[in-house]
Amino acid sequence: MERLTLLFADIGKLLHRYGGAYLSGVWNTLALALAATVIGCVIGFVCGVLNTIPHAKTDHPARRFLLGLVRVIIRVYVEVFRGTPMVLQAVFIYYGLPYFTNNALRFHSVWAAALLVVSINTGAYMAESVRGGIISVDPGQTEGAMAIGMTHVQTMTHVILPQALRNILPQIGNNFIINIKDTSVMFIISFTEFFAVHRAAVGATYLYFPSATIEMLGYLCMTLVASFLLRALERRLDGEESYELAQTDSLTMTAGTYSHPDRGTPFDERSPEAVKSMLREEVRAQAERDEAVRRGERTRRRGSVSGAEESSSRRGGQ
Numbered sequence: 001m002e003r004l005t006l007l008f009a010d011i012g013k014l015l016h017r018y019g020g021a022y023l024s025g026v027w028n029t030l031a032l033a034l035a036a037t038v039i040g041c042v043i044g045f046v047c048g049v050l051n052t053i054p055h056a057k058t059d060h061p062a063r064r065f066l067l068g069l070v071r072v073i074i075r076v077y078v079e080v081f082r083g084t085p086m087v088l089q090a091v092f093i094y095y096g097l098p099y100f101t102n103n104a105l106r107f108h109s110v111w112a113a114a115l116l117v118v119s120i121n122t123g124a125y126m127a128e129s130v131r132g133g134i135i136s137v138d139p140g141q142t143e144g145a146m147a148i149g150m151t152h153v154q155t156m157t158h159v160i161l162p163q164a165l166r167n168i169l170p171q172i173g174n175n176f177i178i179n180i181k182d183t184s185v186m187f188i189i190s191f192t193e194f195f196a197v198h199r200a201a202v203g204a205t206y207l208y209f210p211s212a213t214i215e216m217l218g219y220l221c222m223t224l225v226a227s228f229l230l231r232a233l234e235r236r237l238d239g240e241e242s243y244e245l246a247q248t249d250s251l252t253m254t255a256g257t258y259s260h261p262d263r264g265t266p267f268d269e270r271s272p273e274a275v276k277s278m279l280r281e282e283v284r285a286q287a288e289r290d291e292a293v294r295r296g297e298r299t300r301r302r303g304s305v306s307g308a309e310e311s312s313s314r315r316g317g318q
Contacts, residue, residue, distance in 0.1 A: 010210035018201045025194035026218060032111075032186070032193065033179035036118035040179075041172060043119065044126020047074045049156055051127065052134050074127060081124035087185040090117045094189040114191040118183060122175055129171040133164035166237055173230035177223050194218060 015022070051074050055067045081089065094113045098106040107113040137160050145155040184195035198215045202208045 007210055007213065010207050011214060014201055014205065014207060014211055014214060017205075018197065021197045021200070022194070022214060022218065025192060025197035026222065028192060029180060029183050029194040030222065032114055032118060032183050032191075033176060036115055036122055036183075037172070037176040037179055039115070039119040040122025040126050040175065043123025044128075044130045045161070047077070047123065047127035048130025048134055049161075050074060051131050053152060078124045078127050081121050082128075085185075086117065086121050086182055087188050089121060090114070090186060090189050093117055110189055110191045113189055114183070114186045114193075117186070117189075118179055121182075122179060125175055126168075126172070129168045129175075130164065133168035133171075134160055136167050137163050169234055169237065170230075173226070173233075176230070177226050180222050180226065181219060 050070050053067055053070075055064050057064075090113070093116065094107060094110075098104075134156075141159050141163070142155055145159045150158070183191075183193050186193055187196040187199060190196075195215060198211050201211045205211075
């Protein structure tokens with residue numbers, strides 16, 4: 001208990017001295033993660049669409065070569081940025097460009113460098129997610145769109161991508177949560193996000209564990225809130241679990257639509273009484289069909305027996 005009291009006292013000291021810096025770090029972390037996730041999604045969608053453009057052996061050789069080259073470039077990009085740590089990507093982009101260009105190319109804003117690094121890293125992951133989302137859509141959707149004369153771009157924008165977006169929405173949320181945590185490596189290029197504030201506070205006070213406790217609780221709160229909001233968005237996109245068709249035209253019944261009766265009435269198909277009545281009706285109808293089949297079988301047997309007796313009587317008469 002004494003150690004917990006000391007821990008809370010140290011946390012209070014840190015928040016009193018560096019509370020504004022911690023809040024600023026939280027804001028920078030959320031802003032960078034959100035902006036990089038949006039830009040990464042755009043990159044991923046572009047790469048995913050380009051990676052799924054169909055081509056056949058009968059296409060022009062130039063078209064096949066161009067599509068093959070695009071797929072190779074996308075594959076190299078995805079494998080490189082998925083196969084290397086983000087902290088090293090930040091080092092190579094922020095410090096490597098000035099090194100190889102003799103300071104001709106350099107970042108004048110740490111914000112721009114951090115945004116570029118996290119965005120292209122997110123885009124590499126989203127490219128595969130988008131490709132999987134597009135492939136998960138029923139191929140009949142594409143065939144139907146092509147049958148009515150849609151181009152590949154029209155098919156993607158109006159038919160495939162809206163469905164793929166819903167399929168990959170959990171992955172987009174997952175990447176956003178990952179970015180909230182992975183932005184902590186941007187301290188390597190002096191970006192003042194949440195973890196960089198922790199390093200500065202520890203360097204001035206040597207209160208490492210209390211500051212780490214603040215960091216852990218801060219990251220946990222950010223990810224929990226993000227998860228809650230993303231689940232709410234998914235439920236919103238899914239719509240109501242039960243709904244009724246809106247009918248304003250009295251003739252819509254002739255179009256095959258159906259207006260569900262009020263709940264709780266004897267005609268409500270969702271009530272137990274109605275379900276039992278429907279089952280009894282189905283059993284009765286099946287029994288009538290079986291009886292009709294049996295009567296037909298008996299009629300055919302009597303007919304065959306009568307025909308055999310008539311044939312034998314004719315042979316006896318001859």
